[in-house]
Amino acid sequence: MTITKLLAGAALAMTLMSGAAKAQDWLPEELNVPLSEITIGFSSLGAGVNSYVATYMDAFESYAAELGVNTVTLDSQADPARQSDQIRDLIAQQVDVMVIWPTNAVAVVPSVRAVHEAGIPVVITNSEIDETGADFFTTFTGPDDYTQAQTAGKLMAEGLSGEGKVVVIGGLPGYTVSQRREQGFRDAIAEYPGIEILDVQPGNWSREEAQSVMESYIVRFGDEIDGVYSADSDMGIGALAAVQAAVAEGTLPEDHEIVFTDCTLFGAAYDAIAAGDYYGSVLQSPIADARAAVEAAVLVAEGVEVEKIMHFDSPAVSAANISEIDRPTF
Structure with missing residues (x-):
């Protein structure tokens, strides 16, 4: 059993681990905006936090490039104040959609609200924000x-x-x-x-x-x-x-x-x-995590309605099934 099969429960992660993704599998047949004209602003947690985050960020950038989507990625270095400043910078750059990996669930809410009030849709990735910010983001993708x-x-x-x-x-x-x-x-x-x-x-x-x-x-x-x-x-x-x-x-x-x-x-x-x-x-794949966020951001930029919360499956791994699981690369 491969990681792909184990994560098959995620609607956005169906094709994530099997080479080049086929856009027609998840995009609408008729695009409202050419992919090359979409810019995703990404405020990340920080590649230096651990190898999961580093792998996620590499996957995020490579998948966006594969799709022909533009990105502006800023590294918060796990600092809430730095993330707040960076989100303001991304608002000023008028990105089409913003992906935010929160450094702190409560501290990030004013920034998410500012993005929402600027008319930029928000995708929260990996870590959910405080419930007081629920009205300010379009969708969350990540693990439960x-x-x-x-x-x-x-x-x-x-x-x-x-x-x-x-x-x-x-x-x-x-x-x-x-x-x-x-x-x-x-x-x-x-x-x-x-x-x-x-x-x-x-x-x-x-x-x-x-x-x-x-x-x-x-x-x-x-x-x-x-x-x-x-x-x-x-x-x-x-x-x-x-x-x-x-x-x-x-x-x-x-x-x-x-x-x-x-x-x-x-x-x-x-x-x-x-x-x-x-x-x-x-089991949790940073590649599935990253690609789910990219796909959600693209769909939102295209004006497609998506679910508010999108979790992917995370099965238990022990000696009983380790032989059936692909070794993580991070």
Whole structure:
């Protein structure tokens, strides 16, 4: 089974992983505007955040170029104030449609409102904004982070057989994805009274920071830790490295098993699952994510009515099905 088949539930992602996309599969037969005359303004989260974002941005630019659509891409470097300034710049450039990857769900709302009031339609990508901004964007494309976190929580409960103590490594504080991936996990394991969360600390989407957080957890809790949940597997791999180092140093007993789960499967976690060092993750493609945003932006620019919220499917990945899953390239 390929990643394409696993993501087949997404209307806009049907052809995303299979070479050059066929415009006739998702565009109207008669275009209101030639593709070459459409300019998409893109305020991104920041390519330096992690390899998922970097892969997304490459896919966004390459797919737009393949379609012949113009883009103006600005990198917010995960800074809400910088993103606000950049969105004002894109308004001034009078782009035809704007794609925004929010750095902060609440902080971005005034900027999204300004884009809406300027008469420019908005596509929110990857991370949903605060509900106070619901009237100011046309559509959202991306994963259902809450559901992904619930899936990771069920994997954790499965790996722990319903009992154990867990530490959590979150994403960027104030970021919608981080919040939903924490809440979804909490709600899932709330069904298992034998599982206790010892602490939650941010890893800021960084493998290195997550490793440092995990080292601190080991100092504080030692072999009380039975499970580690991370908001993505890049941070999960950082936590795994900290545990492996602690075992090598004798800080943790070699026979103490720790269950690792997360949202968003990275290549390194795929390898760790295959090797038996990591329990499970959730499949999410940055290429599908990016292409869905481009397609939504083009459809909106063409005047096509689209759904308000468009999520793609994110199945669980564990030793039980790892052989059926293509290894992520990021």
